[in-house]
Amino acid sequence: MDTDVDAAPAARSGRTTARVVALCLLVIVLDGFDMLVIALTAPAIAADWALPAPRLGPVFAVGIVGMIGGSVLIAPLGDRIGRARVLMLCCALFGVFAGLTALATGYSSLLALRFLTGLGLGGAVPNATALISEHASARQRPLLVSVGLVGFALGGMLCAALAVPLVPRFGWRSLYVVGGVLPLLLIPVLRRYLPDAASGRLAHGSAAPGGVRRLFAPPLGADTRRLWLGLFINMMVMFFLVNWVPYLAGRAGFSAQQGSLAALALNLGGVVGPLLLAAVCRYVDARRVIGSAFVLAALSLTAVGYATGSFAAYVMAAALAGFFVFGAQITLHALAAAAYPSALRATGIGWALGCGRVGSVLGPLIGSQLLHSGVPLAHYFTGFGAAVLLAAAATYTLSARVIGSD
Numbered sequence: 556m557d558t559d560v561d562a563a564p565a566a567r568s569g570r571t572t573a574r575v576v577a578l579c580l581l582v583i584v585l586d587g588f589d590m591l592v593i594a595l596t597a598p599a600i601a602a603d604w605a606l607p608a609p610r611l612g613p614v615f616a617v618g619i620v621g622m623i624g625g626s627v628l629i630a631p632l633g634d635r636i637g638r639a640r641v642l643m644l645c646c647a648l649f650g651v652f653a654g655l656t657a658l659a660t661g662y663s664s665l666l667a668l669r670f671l672t673g674l675g676l677g678g679a680v681p682n683a684t685a686l687i688s689e690h691a692s693a694r695q696r697p698l699l700v701s702v703g704l705v706g707f708a709l710g711g712m713l714c715a716a717l718a719v720p721l722v723p724r725f726g727w728r729s730l731y732v733v734g735g736v737l738p739l740l741l742i743p744v745l746r747r748y749l750p751d752a753a754s755g756r757l758a759h760g761s762a763a764p765g766g767v768r769r770l771f772a773p774p775l776g777a778d779t780r781r782l783w784l785g786l787f788i789n790m791m792v793m794f795f796l797v798n799w800v801p802y803l804a805g806r807a808g809f810s811a812q813q814g815s816l817a818a819l820a821l822n823l824g825g826v827v828g829p830l831l832l833a834a835v836c837r838y839v840d841a842r843r844v845i846g847s848a849f850v851l852a853a854l855s856l857t858a859v860g861y862a863t864g865s866f867a868a869y870v871m872a873a874a875l876a877g878f879f880v881f882g883a884q885i886t887l888h889a890l891a892a893a894a895y896p897s898a899l900r901a902t903g904i905g906w907a908l909g910c911g912r913v914g915s916v917l918g919p920l921i922g923s924q925l926l927h928s929g930v931p932l933a934h935y936f937t938g939f940g941a942a943v944l945l946a947a948a949a950t951y952t953l954s955a956r957v958i959g960s961d
Contacts, residue, residue, distance in 0.1 A: 571750060572690040576699055578749050579683035580706045581741055582642055586679050587710025587822075589653045589672060589734045593618060594798045595718040595818065596727035598811055603727070604662065608802075612923025615798040616916045617666050621673020623912045629678030630905025634898060638682040638689075639749040641901075645682070646738040646745065648675025654735020657728040677912065680704070680888075681905040686749075688892035688900065697841055700889040701833035708825030708881055711797065715819040719812060770895075770903055774954075778894050779907070781949040782887070786911030788946040789849070789884045792856065792939045795918030796821060796880060799926075800859075800873055803935070806926075807863040817873045824874035828882025833889065841890060842953050845883050849947035852879035853940035860936030883946070890953065 597611050625645070633641040652671040659665045684700055691699040714730065721729045770779045800821050804814035828848075836844050855875040862868035888904070895903030918939075925935050 572699070574748060575690045575750065576687055576703055578745055579642075579687050579703045580709075582646060582679055582683050582738075582745070583703055583706030584710040584713065585646070585734070585738045585741065586649070586676050587707035588714045588737070589649050589710075590618065590622075590676055590707070591711040591714045591797055591818070591822075592653070592730050592734050593669060594801055595714055595815060596722065596730055597798075598802060598805070598814075599722055599727040600665070606662065609923050609927045610662070611802070612920045614662075614665060614669060615794075615919035615923075618669040618673040618676070619794060619912050619916045619919070621670040622677030623673075623909050623916070625674040625677020625679075626681060626905045626909035626912060629674060630681035630908070631902040632678070633682040633685060633901035633905075638686045638901065639745065641678060641682045642686075642749070643742050643745050645675040645679035646742050648672070649679070650675070650735050650738030650742075652735075653731055653738070657731035657735065677908070678905070680707075681901050681908055684888055684892050684904050685897075685900040688889075689897055693893065694837060696893055697836040697886055697889040698830070698833040700892055701829040701885050704885040704888055705826045705829050705881075707885075708822040708829075708877070711822035712819055712826065715815050715822060718815050767902065767906060769899055770906060775895065775903075778954050779903070781953050782891050782894065782907050783910040785849075785887055785946040785949040786884075786891075786907055787914035788942050788949075789852075789880065789887065789914075790908075790911035791914030791918040791921075792852070792943055793880050793884055793918070794915035795922050795935075795939060796856075796873075796876060798919045799922040799935075803922075803926075804869065807869060809866055809869065813866055817870055820870045820874040821877040822881075824877030824879075825881030825885075828878035828880075829885035832882040832886045836886060836889070841886065842950055845886050845890070846947045846951040848879050848883040848886070849943050849950060852876065852883055853943040853947075855879050856936045856940035856943065857933075858936075860933035863933075880943075883950075887950065890950075 593615060597614065600606065601608065601611060629641065629645065649672050652668050652675065656665065656668045656672065659668055683703055687700050687703045688696055714734075717733060718730060721733075769775065801814035801818045804817045805811065809817070832844055832848055855872060855878070858872040859869070859876050862872040891904050891907050892900065922935065
């Protein structure tokens with residue numbers, strides 16, 4: 556691994572590191588809010604516009620297509636003009652277009668605005684992850700990256716919590732107003748307090764030559780392929796859960812409010828899981844921890860499919876699925892951050908997440924097709940659980956280099 560990856564963090568103060576983690580956490584909280592908002596407002600939008608359930612699949616998927624574009628086109632700019640500048644650009648993009656979604660007048664405008672929102676969402680996480688990684692030692696990296704990335708689940712929890720009182724009283728558009736205003740308010744805070752935000756200087760030198768080609772050249776190539784496979788499968792499953800757990804609660808015989816509570820439980824598990832798994836990674840080989848989490852995720856997913864007779868059982872199974880699926884996903888980000896040298900880090904993470912988000916497009920679409928086909932609910936989750944076992948195999952076989960060292 557390049558020596559510049561771990562030399563710089565040692566020179567950074569604990570106060571600066573804490574500030575970077577806190578600000579990146581806030582960005583990712585709002586990223587998670589604006590990603591999940593479509594899942595929580597979809598039933599109300601469908602009722603308002605008389606949309607059949609299968610037409611919701613493209614609405615879920617188009618935002619993720621935008622995120623793929625953001626991951627592979629916008630995220631690598633962080634290696635050239637600076638992580639902080641790209642974070643502010645992304646907040647502006649997803650804030651403006653999420654807010655404009657409150658003014659959507661029909662299906663086509665909703666699709667366009669979700670795509671444009673996704674561009675900003677896709678560029679934010681890779682650069683936030685790279686910033687945190689560059690301010691952390693190798694031993695701290697899994698935990699601090701996970702602390703930042705639990706913001707996705709925290710944002711989902713915030714969105715689910717606000718949906719319960721706001722949507723019945725003010726309508727689905729109110730959530731998009733919140734999701735639009737908050738990122739725009741955060742931009743001046745980032746500019747004032749995030750290191751190098753004003754100058755756009757990189758934390759470690761200039762962008763690496765070779766770009767994406769270097770991701771597949773030795774010694775990075777084998778681990779790149781395994782990381783992409785793990786992220787592809789798990790993001791397919793994660794976005795299936797995020798987008799369909801609230802809706803499928805209705806299919807299981809529960810109310811819309813109970814669907815929001817199930818989403819809240821899913822995201823609560825997604826907050827606790829990454830932190831506990833990352834803490835264990837400080838003492839145990841991270842590849843083994845994450846691979847085992849994938850195996851337990853497969854069991855938890857199967858449990859969700861069969862926990863339809865009791866709402867308490869459904870919520871508990873959803874929380875466990877969130878614990879292991881989100882936990883494995885977020886700690887896998889930490890391995891991706893460690894796998895690439897600093898000058899290539901935003902590009903490496905961005906393209907890995909771009910590949911993962913191809914899977915995340917498929918998750919909601921597969922859910923839509925399964926819903927249309929009439930396949931029993933239990934089979935949805937069992938099938939996705941079986942796929943997660945492939946992600947476990949990919950993670951177990953990553954090289955020791957991705958763990959990093961001080």
